[in-house]
Amino acid sequence: MSKKVENSGVTRRDFLQKGAAAAVGSFFIVPRHVLGKGYRAPSDKLNIAGIGIGGKGFSDTNNAWNNGAENMVALCDVDWIQGKRNFEKHPNAKKYKDFRVMFDEMGKSIDAVTVSTADHQHAVIAMAAMQLGKHVYVQKPLTHDIYEARMLTEAARKYKVVSQMGNQGASNPGQQQMVDWFNKGLIGNVKEVQVWTNRPVWPQGIPVPTSKADVPQDIDWDLWVGTADWVDYSPAWHPFKWRGWWNFGTGALGDMGCHLIDPPFRVLGLGYPTEVEASVGQVFLKDWTPEYIPEGCPPSSRVQLKFPATAKNKSEVTMVWHDGGLRPFHPEWIPANEPLGEPDSSNGAMLIGDKGVMTCATYGLNPKIYLKNGTKMEMPKDSFKTKYTSMPEFGHQVAWTDACKAGFNSKEHKALTSSFDYAGPLTETVLMGNLAIRSYNLRTANADGKGFTYPGRKKMLWDGKSMKITNFDEANQFVKRDYRGNWKLV
Structure with a gap:
């Protein structure tokens, strides 16, 4: 593992600027306007390294790179087959399989890191980057475990780095429209939230694969398994299908929860839930x-979370999550022929208040209000538009790179829509649902040898500050997992 480097709080950009000022008597600094309109000095560009660069990692790295507005100096992936397209796009970026080797060799020349690996590796990579003073952009869910999310949130503050989670819908103006509608009191106090998705769209709720296969030549399988329990290589795990296995992924809820729970979480100003309960589809x-099948995520699930009243919303909130194609029914004030959320009602969120219902699709798209008096409202064209909204994924990555250059205490950093101060508690809420799902099928054999008892099939009470279920201790094994071998989160 890379050695820790004390973060001095001085950015590369600060160093260059201060160094130039100190040496003003030694050489002449050419003013930018002399260099030509639109010219960006090399010191104004961020040096970015991408870790996990195939799949979603391709868009994360290249949206941050922003057509050459920043420098892509290193690309790292344990699977060079998946990374090929990105390697070809950035032939001058140095190629790595092990992020630790990359940090050891190039740590001084890297300013910021994108992390888009499988869920189980997010925390150790992001932590290593932050300990070196690197700004971090981490795909959703922020982490695999609740404990990891808390540690990354605290580390971003400790090391004073700019952070952003990859739930790009957070930067969609539709979410700001929803916040504005709610702040104006249009739907009143909210007591009920419904959230749903058609995921999984990968194998889930199936027996554990037992077949073995040869590891493809360009994959370092030991590095891919990383912190997880060891399994032999199989195409049943990688690529993409890892999402349905607890060893690596976080299921439908982990995949889509940070997108779909985000709007109600943001609108209502929610924090840690106080209780959780789940039921799952059987195989x-x-x-x-x-x-x-304790190793695998279920084919479908429903999770109920309860939240205390907040300064923004004076009522306690019950949030119900549905996946596997399950969805809520029409509330009273939405006409029968109107879809819920997406045009085909496959994904969405609803906030049900005492004056009306607010809805949106994935990423906070297509927000609407249906008031008790029969009025329907939609988002006005170009409402809450910013300089970023015409960019890919609402400029979510470019806003982060701009904040990295501005610094930890900048207004740009404070304006980010999913820094870890926000994304950490959101991720903990999502993973709380998974704790309930995994606890649901915990079982013990009955003393008479006839059948099993399922003690986890109950309402579980959560102490958010202490990260602990207080009425079923066995569920707490899912708060923090043990890492394989010498992997550590320190």
């Missing part, structure tokens, strides 16, 4: 006996 064998 059956050929003789119709239930199958117990």
